[in-house]
Amino acid sequence: MTQTVAAPPAAVPVRAWVVLALGLLAQAAGTLLVSAPVYLIPLLHLQLGLPLAAVGALTAAPTLGMVLTLVLWGAAADRFGERWVIAGGLALTTAAAAAAAITAAATDALVPLGIALFFGGAASASTNAASGRVVVGWFPRHRRGLAMGVRQMSQPLGVAAAAVTVPPLASAAQTSGVFVAISALLAVLTAACAIGIRNPPRPQISRAAPAPAGTGTAATDTAAAGSAARPAAPPNPYRTSAFLARIHAVSVLLVVPQFALATFGMVWLIAGLGWTPAAAGLLMGASQFVGALGRIVVGALSDRVGDRVRVLRRVAVAGVIVMVLLALIALAHGAIPAGFAVGGVVLVLATVVSVADNGLAYTSVAEAAGSAWAGRALGVQNTGQFIAASAVGPGIGAAIALLGYPLVFGLIALAPLIAIPLIPREDRHG
Structure with missing residues (x-):
């Protein structure tokens, strides 16, 4: 009598843990930028006397940018792969943070700063859309729940980092100093993600099996074989x-x-x-x-x-x-x-x-x-x-x-x- 022994679960490659760590840090850094305006309220409103309504609108600017671009970044990850979507998005986020630092140093007006933060939020959405996707691609099913739980720590960690670092930075170096520090951190993570993240292997879905040879003309046989070799477009879930x-x-x-x-x-x-x-x-x-x-x-x-x-x-x-x-x-x-x-x-x-x-x-x-x-x-x-x-x-x-x-x-x-x-x-x- 033959007894079937279940195969042990597939081991998680080291690369998967590297990608998980980088995805976690990338989204946490994006959350740091998006959350920074909230923790600038004591400086902008209480110390500088700017209207609370205007400061509140400033805090919403990066979130609005995220809402408008999340699906677009997700489609880009589907089309071009996660590595360059994350790294490219972080590069754009770095540029937006630098622009926020420059505008904050040049003027006290909130509109230019809000525009820079809007684009910063729009760019940082790349990590939300793609970092979870790349984690799911690298981890086998029996480890995905744990991996995604770790990855989902990025938002509270980013908020916590903003709560701890933004108020003292704002007191010491004003608003521009806050965004200089954030842009420097984002630049480092951009390079790290470009080097360390690799796209997971993607399964190929083939069309119907090729027709038996010799069932038609040479031209139709060749066309059928070529059609069979092309990957099919997966159905819309x-x-x-x-x-x-x-x-x-x-x-x-x-x-x-x-x-x-x-x-x-x-x-x-x-x-x-x-x-x-x-x-x-x-x-x-x-x-x-x-x-x-x-x-x-x-x-x-x-x-x-x-x-x-x-x-x-x-x-x-x-x-x-x-x-x-x-x-x-x-x-x-x-x-x-x-x-x-x-x-x-x-x-x-x-x-x-x-x-x-x-x-x-x-x-x-x-x-x-x-x-x-x-x-x-x-x-x-x-x-x-x-x-x-x-x-x-x-x-x-x-x-x-x-x-x-x-x-x-x-x-x-x-x-x-x-x-x-x-x-x-x-x-x-x-």
Whole structure:
């Protein structure tokens, strides 16, 4: 009797880990540039006296640039490969950061600086669209969840880097000095990515098998053979299944609690629970770091169980639970012993859960789209999330002013609740 022994999982090449590290650093550096204007607000508004509305518009400029170019960068990665899209995009981001430094040194007007940052955000979108694609291409399926979880740490790490470095740099060297330092970092990473990143091998899909020789004229036999040798254009995954559209919709819904807590969590700690600004800032920073680690854990779990969407569904259920719990704490913290501390703990838990879905959804999109469509699909994924995120600030802010934190936190729980039935029942692979 013959017994079949399963082959061991394929080993992950060293090159894959190099690409992962470079992709992580590339997107973190792009996030640093995009996040820098947020941490310039104390200098521009409080010290220089510029209007808060104008400074707020400046912070939105790089995000707007990203929204408009994510899909285009994804299509470029599909067409030309990831290596030069990432390196070329970083080179353009470096130029935009240098332009921001020059304009900030030459004038106090915000419009020229905003234009430079708009183009910086548009260029930095290259790393969002292509770095995840190249990671999926290099890592085998049984390691992709872990790898994408690591890669998804880039955003919180970039934000953390901006929070730590931009305020002291702005105090010491003004706005221009901030962008000089960022452009220098981007230049170094541009060279590193151009040297270190390699495009993953792409599978070739052939058309129908060649017709048997001698079935027609020599000309028709030759034409048939040539047609058979050409690779076929892979089918559009959006036309063959609703999987991608459903994951996009789920991600848009799940980004609502993520950005709501990131934007208003610190304000709630201070205004609602009586925390000092310094303590609230430390707690929010800690929650971002723990959330980044949580993405790795959830990604590794999806590798272990072999099912991304099942884990994603559990994350959505957990999202409903923690938002309802946060609403109850916001309503009754005064009646709970040490309610201010309990509220802080629940906020950290809710923040960690709210960011846990990113890597799972991103990996599912890349795997379902296949290598020929992954760049465009990931561009659509990011675009939808950024558009939703841009609406969270004014929308949730107005709702809090009208209804208060407890009711709004409860309403936010509806987003993951609606997402649960939209999550597909099983993974799909392109």
